[in-house]
Amino acid sequence: MNKKVEEVFEEEEISKSQIKREAEALKLIGRQLVELNKKQLAQIPGSELLFHGIEVAHKISGKHEALRRQIQYIGKVLRNEDVDAITAALDKLNNKHQQLTRATQNLEALRDELIAQGDTKINELLENYPTLERQKLRQLVRQANKELKTEKPAKAAKELFTYLKPVCL
Numbered sequence: 001m002n003k004k005v006e007e008v009f010e011e012e013e014i015s016k017s018q019i020k021r022e023a024e025a026l027k028l029i030g031r032q033l034v035e036l037n038k039k040q041l042a043q044i045p046g047s048e049l050l051f052h053g054i055e056v057a058h059k060i061s062g063k064h065e066a067l068r069r070q071i072q073y074i075g076k077v078l079r080n081e082d083v084d085a086i087t088a089a090l091d092k093l094n095n096k097h098q099q100l101t102r103a104t105q106n107l108e109a110l111r112d113e114l115i116a117q118g119d120t121k122i123n124e125l126l127e128n129y130p131t132l133e134r135q136k137l138r139q140l141v142r143q144a145n146k147e148l149k150t151e152k153p154a155k156a157a158k159e160l161f162t163y164l165k166p167v168c169l
Contacts, residue, residue, distance in 0.1 A: 023075060029083065030074035032090055034058065034067075044089045052076050103169050111161050111169065115144045129167050136163065 015092070030067065034057045041054065057070040078086070092099070112120050120135050140163060143156030 005050060026078040026083070027071055027075035029090070030078055032069045033074065033086075034071060036093070040093055043093065044084045046081055048075075050074065050081055053077050107161065107164060107168055111164060112158060114141050114160065115148065115157065118145075132164075132167055 022093055029153055030053075033041070033050075035055050036044070036054075041051065053070065053074045057067060057074065060067045110125070114125065118141060120139070122134065122141065125137070126132055126134055137160075140156050140160040144154065144160055147156055
């Protein structure tokens, strides 16, 4: 019976090195939070204690050691926070440009599919976005196909993209 109890304790033990690595990771997250401005911080989920610590860190300037200690404190506060939600929000803020690029590429692909597939794709799109006008979509797709066949500049395809952008992006 003693052996079973010892085995359970051995499985649950976390090494000192692992604890230090986790604390260092939390301090890095804390440093990233301190580098954000007020508008960006408003998008981060967290407690009042965390935001108070970040506010104090913003006030500390030019005092390297004081800032280091404050970031260490923020790391300590982060132990009781939902770190996954905070890191997800940080990733979202840091990768905004990439997300916009990806969304634009998806919209361009949608436009190309509309031009290639015609009415079937238009009907599918209207099921997902009922605020779009069927007549306008069909007209723009028809014009884009005509321009494509006559090898003219893709004016209608650009118009189709700008028509879809506010609704589908």
